[in-house]
Each structure stands twice: as structure tokens, then as C-alpha cells.
Amino acid sequence: MRGRFITFExxxxxxxxxxxxxxxxxxxxxGKQVLVTREPGGTALxxxxxxxxxxxxxxxxTETLLMFAARREHLAQRIEPxxxxxxxxxxxxxxxxxxxxxxxxxxxxxxxxxxxxxxVHDHLQxxxxxxxxxxxxxxxxxxxxxNRVLDKFEQERADFHERVRQAYLERAHANPARxxxxxxxxxxxxxxxxxxxxxxSIC
Numbered sequence: 001m002r003g004r005f006i007t008f009e010x011x012x013x014x015x016x017x018x019x020x021x022x023x024x025x026x027x028x029x030x031g032k033q034v035l036v037t038r039e040p041g042g043t044a045l046x047x048x049x050x051x052x053x054x055x056x057x058x059x060x061x062t063e064t065l066l067m068f069a070a071r072r073e074h075l076a077q078r079i080e081p082x083x084x085x086x087x088x089x090x091x092x093x094x095x096x097x098x099x100x101x102x103x104x105x106x107x108x109x110x111x112x113x114x115x116x117x118x119x120v121h122d123h124l125q126x127x128x129x130x131x132x133x134x135x136x137x138x139x140x141x142x143x144x145x146x147n148r149v150l151d152k153f154e155q156e157r158a159d160f161h162e163r164v165r166q167a168y169l170e171r172a173h174a175n176p177a178r179x180x181x182x183x184x185x186x187x188x189x190x191x192x193x194x195x196x197x198x199x200x201s202i203c
Contacts, residue, residue: 001086002083002084002086003032003033003082003083003084003086003087003089004083004088004089004127004128004202005079005083005088005089005091005124005125005126005127005128006023006089006090006091006126006127006128006129006130007090007091007092007094007096007126007128007129007130008020008090008091008092008093008129008130008132009093009094009096009097009100009129009130009132009168009179010131010133010134010184011100011133011134011136011139011161011164011165012139012153012154012161013134013138013142014132014133014134014139014184015134015142016092016130016132016184017092018188019130019132019191019195020036020090021036023090023195023199024090026196026199027088027090027199030199030203032087032203033085033086033087033088034087034088034089034090035078035079035082035087035088035089035090036091036092037078037079037089037091037092038091038092039067039070039092039093039094039097040053040054040067040070040071040093041070041074042070042073042074042077042078042079042091043070043073043074043077043078045070045073046070046073046074049066049069049070050070053066053067053070054151054152054153055151055152056152057152060102060106060107060108061108061112063102064098064102064108064112064113064116065116067098067102068098068116068117068119068120071095071098071120071121072120072121075120075124079091079124083124094126094129095117095121096129096131096168096171096179098113098116098117099167099168099171100164100165100167100168100171101164104163104164104165104166104167104170105153105156105160105161105163105164105167106160126178127178127202128178128180128198128202129172129175129178129180130180130182130195130198131168131169131172131179131180131181132182132184133165133168133169133181133182133183133184134184134185135185136158136161136162138185140158140161180198182194182195
């Protein structure tokens with residue numbers, strides 16, 4: 001049987017990454033073989049592109065093309081083989097992030113986005129996307145408290161991140177069967193209770 005493909009999404013500071021490995025462990029405890037990966041990245045080439053994408057300024061269309069180039073390599077080398085093997089894939093960001101950041105945040109023409117999505121993975125969408133949503137001011141506070149070097153997206157102005165958030169919510173409302181919105185402003189314990197219920201429903 002084909003494995004399941006689960007993605008985590010959310011604005012910077014939403015805290016989604018702290019739940020990725022936890023969810024993977026929950027799946028392993030239920031007997032699933034799990035691949036944990038991320039975007040941009042996931043392969044040797046993808047990680048090199050990630051460094052460029054997160055740190056170098058470039059034209060919006062160049063940025064988008066590189067995002068999808070890294071994704072195509074990721075799909076070919078890791079995600080598709082794992083799913084074909086019956087493994088479950090848990091990925092920190094996928095194409096919804098491109099819709100939100102390059103589309104919502106930077107204003108990429110949506111027809112161009114749809115053409116790229118159709119070209120790169122028209123045959124595959126996540127089985128489940130967990131969208132961690134919270135007010136922008138809370139997310140910004142978390143980033144400041146983290147006290148780390150910020151990438152170029154994290155350094156963007158508040159209005160950019162609000163556009164990203166709204167684009168995520170738009171995508172979620174357009175795909176209600178796939179995208180589950182998680183209140184990322186809730187306590188860690190409550191979030192994991194909700195995630196566990198979702199896991200039970202899909203295993």
C-alpha cells in the first residue's frame with residue numbers, strides 16, 4: 001500500500017517545527033515507517049538551494065523557480081520512493097508554503113504558481129496538511145525571544161507576514177478536506193491532544 005504524506009505549515013514563529021518529530025514518533029509507535037524531511041531542502045542539492053533561498057536576495061520568479069526545482073528533486077529522490085515503499089512522510093513545509101510566501105507575501109501571479117504546481121507534482125498532493133495558525137504579533141514575539149540569526153523571510157516587515165498568514169488561511173478554506181487548522185496559540189499540551197486525535201483518525 002502507498003504510504004501517507006503529511007505536511008506542516010504556518011507563518012514563521014507559529015511553532016510547527018516543534019511538533020514535527022513528536023508526530024513522527026507517534027506514528028512510529030503505531031507501527032509506521034516514517035520519513036521526516038523539510039522544504040526547501042530534503043536532499044543534498046535541496047539543502048544547497050535552501051541556503052541560497054533563505055539568505056540571498058533574488059528576483060521573485062527566480063526564487064519561485066528555485067523553490068520548485070528543490071521540490072522536484074525532493075519528490076524524485078525521497079518523497080515519492082518512500083510513499084511507494086509504503087512509508088509515511090512527514091514534511092516541514094511543502095507547496096502551500098510557496099503559495100503563502102511567494103504568492104501571498106511577495107505577490108507572485110497565481111497563474112504562474114498553478115502552472116509550476118501542475119508541472120512539478122500534479123500527480124501528488126499531501127494527504128493531510130496541518131496549518132499552525134496564530135496572531136501575527138504572537139508569532140513576532142516568539143521570533144524575538146528565540147534570539148537567533150534570522151533568515152531573509154523572517155526579517156520581512158509585519159505586513160508581509162500578515163499577507164502570508166491570510167494566504168495560508170485562503171488555501172486552507174479552499175482545501176478543507178486536506179488542511180486542518182491548528183490553533184498555535186493554544187498550550188503545547190492541548191495542541192498535542194488535538195494532533196493525537198487527528199493521528200487516530202487517519203491511522
